[in-house]
Amino acid sequence: MTQLWSLMPEFWEGLRMTVLLLAVSGGLSLVLGTVITALRISPVPVLRWFAAIWTEVARNTPLTLVFFFTAFVLPMLGVRAPFLLLALVALTYYTSPFVAEALRSGINGVPVGQAEAARSIGLGFGQTVTLVVLPQAFRMTIPPLINVYIALTKNTSVAGGFFVVEMFATTRQLVNDNGNIVLPLLLVAAALYLVVTVPLGFAAVQLEKRWVVSR
């Protein structure tokens, strides 16, 4: 027990790195995903195709392969950057199409009748979008977005295989160093992941319940 307790600082460092990866790549992929959604519903066909191709390619590439590209192929091509930055790039790229799909499904979830009604009482394009469609799309979007972030939390563990010392890499190192307490170490790591993901999932459920009812 004391042995396990003495390793808590390492776990804390790992958890901090995981949360850092989650926060930064989550924020960046929200930006990138919004841009892709905007392209996806834009009136210019070329931009729509570009966004569609981006989405298809990014969500059908395994995250491990994306990480491989940023961690090995990019440096081979002459890009010099710390591994943390490369990991953030990989996570952002991989998460962006899922964010875009969540946003798009929110917009698609608003019944056409809402926009028709808004148009028929004389609202213009800007008013229809900002006053009627987006407020409803927003509440439809938050729960699936939270699910994307839960998945992102779990995906940050792949960074541990590519030179970023976060929870997974920390756990692997600690397990190698402390062969006598493998099981407790793994359970602590699992519990720490759940500390991040379960509250997020709980928030998604609560928001979903409140917002679906009030619709």
Added chain:
Amino acid sequence: MSATNVLFDAPGPRARRASLIGSVVSLAAIAAGAAWIIWILAAPRVSGGITLPGMFDASRWDILTDPQVWGFIGTGVAATLQAAAVAAAGAVALGVVLSLLRSSRLPWVRIPTAILLEFFRGMPVLLMMLFILLVASTGAFWAVVLALIVYNGTLIGEALRAGLAALPRGQREAALSLGMREFQSKLLVEFPQAFRQMLPIIVAQLVVLLKDTSLGYIVGYNEIIRSNMNNLASFFGNRYLFTLFVVTLVIYLTINLLLSWLARWLSWRTASGSGTVAAGADPGTADPTSAIRLVQAASTAHQPGTGTHL
């Protein structure tokens, strides 16, 4: 808003011209970006005073004419597909069992299952693989397969449970009034419908499963990435790293896009099939109300929606 044109009037000549100009400009911008990337890749590299040929030079691609190389790549593909096939069969089976347990009437079955599902859903697959590798010491293949079965099984179970919850209540009532038992009704009436409706989501989850076999790279299973990138690239040297990466990417994209199209085709078929409740598989193309119905079903069942699990 599947029909965006509700938002504004039909475009007149000016709007059409603006859209055309926008198309041309953005096409030019995208082409310029692509050309820039290709130019960077094709430029010769200088490292430590030695000039190496660019990425498209024939000397970087000549190994692809060697049939033995393709033999090695084939073994990697086979290993990935094998792990994915075993894990997919296991995950669907586990999902079916879990969904039945989770929607049981008996609290002492339902509640422990719910806790177990919550536990496995919140954990990274990679950690599970490490767990199985170290605690059960099964070897890399079974570590990958078992972790994928447990993880995707819980997600498929969740999807099936949401499908059960989304069925009209009349189905169950009709079955019970015919004299079926609870379990008979669930197994013979409700479950087949839920499974059919959730089939697109299940296939989409199997795409995720296939992608996740690549985590075997980290825990030491010789799947495509490991056999191409570690074994072949270290044998032939760094010069072929980019080539092998492109080959691996193309293989993965081919397999996954085929599976994704299968999922979409199934979703289209289910949605346009007989008068069952429309499936909420792809809210982008399907009837928008189906997405709402799915969310409602999920929220009445006190669980997050089944839409996105990457």
